[in-house]
Amino acid sequence: xxxxxxxxxxxxxxxxxxxxxxxxxxxxxxxxxxxxxxxxxxxxxxxxxxxxxxxxxxxxxxxxxxxxxxxxxxxxxxxxxxxxxxxxxxxxxxxxxxxxxxxxxxxxxxxxxxxx
Numbered sequence: 001x002x003x004x005x006x007x008x009x010x011x012x013x014x015x016x017x018x019x020x021x022x023x024x025x026x027x028x029x030x031x032x033x034x035x036x037x038x039x040x041x042x043x044x045x046x047x048x049x050x051x052x053x054x055x056x057x058x059x060x061x062x063x064x065x066x067x068x069x070x071x072x073x074x075x076x077x078x079x080x081x082x083x084x085x086x087x088x089x090x091x092x093x094x095x096x097x098x099x100x101x102x103x104x105x106x107x108x109x110x111x112x113x114x115x116x
Contacts (some may be wrong), residue, residue, distance in 0.1 A: 002115070004031075004084060004085070004115065005031075007080070007084045008029055008081070009029055009038070011078050011079075011084065012024070012027060012038060012040070012078075012105070015072070015078045016040075016069075019069075020045060021045055022045045023043075024041060024042055025043075026041040026042060027040050027041070031115050033112050034087065034109045034110070034112050035108050035109070036107040036113065037104070037105075039103070039104050040102070040104070041101065043065070043101055043103050048061050048065075048098075049101075052098050058099065061096075065103070066094060066096060070092060070094055073094075081107075082109075085109060085113045086113070086114060087110050087111045087112075087113055088110040088111075089107060089108075089109055089110075090109060090110050091108040092105060092106070092107055093106040094106070
C-alpha cells in the first residue's frame, strides 16, 4: 500500500472515530482519475449493532451515519485530506449497508489525482 493511500485512509479512520466513537476496522481505497473510492469494513459500534436488530433500527442507523458523514464533508473536509491527494474535494457520495457493516465513499476532486 502506498504512503498516499495509507495517509488518506488514516484521515478517514480518524474522522469517523471522532464522529462515532469507532473507526472502520479496515479500509480499501483506490484512486481513479479524479476520484478516491473507499470501501470501509467494520464500521458500526456495539450500540449501533444492537439498534440495527430492533424495529426500524436499520433505517435509523443508516440515515444517521449517511447524513452525518455527508454533512461533515460538505461543510469542511477533514484536515489534510486535500493535501494528501493534491486536489480540492468537490463532492462526496457515501452509503452504508448496515446488515453487512460495509460502507462505501466516493470522493470526487477538482482534478485528476497523481498517484505516487
